Amino acid sequence: MAKRHVEYGKSLLQLFEFDPEYRHLNHGSFGAAPRDIRKHMRHHQDLAESRPDSYIRYEYPVILDECRAAMAKLVNAHVDTIVFVPNATVGVNTVFQNLTWDDDGKDEIIYFSTIYGACAKIVDYVVDSTSGKVSSRAVPLSYPCEDEDVVKAFHSALEDSGNAGKRAKICLFDTVSSLPGVCFPYEAIIKACRDAGVLSLVDGAQAVGLVPIDLDSLDPDFFVSNCHKWLYVPRSCAVFHVPLRNQHMITTTTPTSHGYVPQSGSRFNPLPPSKKSAFVNNFEFVGTLDTSAYVCVKEAIEWRERVLGGEKEIFEYCHALAVSGGHEIASILGTEVMDNPSHTMSKCAMINVALPLDGEDRSLEIQHWIMRTLAEEYKTFIPLKEDAGRVWARLSAQVYTDMDDFIWAGQTLLAVCNRVKRGDASQTHTEDS
Known part of the structure; x- marks a missing residue:
């Protein structure tokens, strides 16, 4: 070190x-974000302004790959499972936008009562927009409580869901809850989801840079974490991790852009051809957005090591x-x-x-x-x-x-x-x- x-x-x-x-x-x-990291961001904004086509089409993807690799090393994940989105809310939205629901009306979303408000409304939207096709079930938590109490409450919710004739499809939960700001036993809930055959969606908005994260060991089904909170990356940037086994589920970004591959056949893509995976290529360019924060990830990680130890x-x-x-x-x-x-x-x-x-x-x-x-x-x-x-x-x-x-x-x-x-x-x- x-x-x-x-x-x-x-x-x-x-x-x-x-x-x-x-x-x-x-x-x-x-x-x-530290002054040096913001200076790095402005440098890349200037490059994009000085030669837009050259930078955006050819230079930016290379720098983005370097930042993806740096993030993959930090969280111990395969680089091809790592992409960036603007924030954790976008990542959670992306997962729910891509999931398919059974027509029998039994699919249920499990979440905890301590969920972040915006994510709770994503769940509400899915329930409202599917006209009864999907239901949701809140797992009540009362703080303070022990980690084992949270796990017991999860299993109780799964039992209640089954008794109600429902089928728990996915569980949304935190790494560190927002308000109150307390650590959540996400490791245990990821395992409990895996054992129960329930998809785990980890809202790690507060995770990267705040608590140690080892995605290879954790092995969640979906994980998203803001880099602009605790990692000193400028706003807005979040890492979105989808293991290789689940990438077939994520067919579109939010919003849908050039990387989407329609089932009806190919469409013209004005961007340079790429040999990267469909998942990585999908998230590389999502419309003309200011993604200069994304290219600060590698610099921020190195700055934390070089300056802060x-x-x-x-x-x-x-x-x-x-x-x-x-x-x-x-x-x-x-x-x-x-x-x-x-x-x-x-x-x-x-x-x-x-x-x-x-x-x-x-x-x-x-x-x-x-x-x-x-x-x-x-x-x-x-x-x-x-x-x-x-x-x-x-x-x-x-x-x-x-x-x-x-x-x-x-x-x-x-x-x-x-x-x-x-x-x-x-x-x-x-x-x-």
Whole structure:
């Protein structure tokens, strides 16, 4: 492993492009790309502008293949199973758009109640658009819970599905859930899906760069993960992995473009001929989009190794800071951190802390007031989510943050919660109405 040349903490802020007055405590939503990586992206945008045809048709595919190879090495996957899409939501949409459903109306989609909202709506759309051909079943989860409880809940849902005369076709689940930001036992659920003959669709939106991923060992049926969150790739870029055995299922991109091979015969394709697999070729060019973020993947992976010392050091620092920082905030607020006794829920760089709010102060309107107030008055943002009758704040640890940021966050959250108790939020809501 390369020795990192800088110390983690505030000294690294100079490597990013944050407003000096802004504290970025929410890396988990939109990520952040270092200045050098954004410079690399702009260089490729300039190349595309200087000679569009030459770059887009002939140079870009070669660079893209290098980035696919770098990503394949990082996640331990065959390079021909790796392509890029704009974001994890597009990847999940792509899988559901390509699946075929049985006419007997028994096919069922299994998902967990902690699913990301946009992905839940993808499931809703499939159910709505198939006119009863497909149904869905939510697996209820209540945090905190142990990993084995999640697996038991999955098996219970499969049993309920069968008893209802349904056939579980595919299960959609996280690696690290978004809100609250906790680790999900995806390894165990992938195996449980395989044993039950159910397709596994892993929404790893928060995975790459946040937790170690070994796709060869995991062997999911479909996996997608944003690179623009934790891997320092500029927005928008996600890795989409489909093992060779399942690539025949993915016949079109989202949207359909030149790579699609129609059953009725061939159509004219203005792009250069390619000897790459149908799957790889399909995703190489999906209309005229700005895919300059895709060609930053290799550079970002190398930058993390060269400047920061590599994945292991990044993970260890961010995880330790998230855990210790979360407990510091909980101490300031007089509340607690969301975790289970085995601490598997907190094995990442995000931590969830309960806010000292009760009754009507937990309303969705109050939560939105707090988040907007943090953004407008305190120059930060901390996402909130109610779970099990409590409002939880999710904070992200990063190489450019340190304990001082978490102490400040705790003091700021306490001040804002005190304002809520004084009625400031209710008064503002009344005035806005």
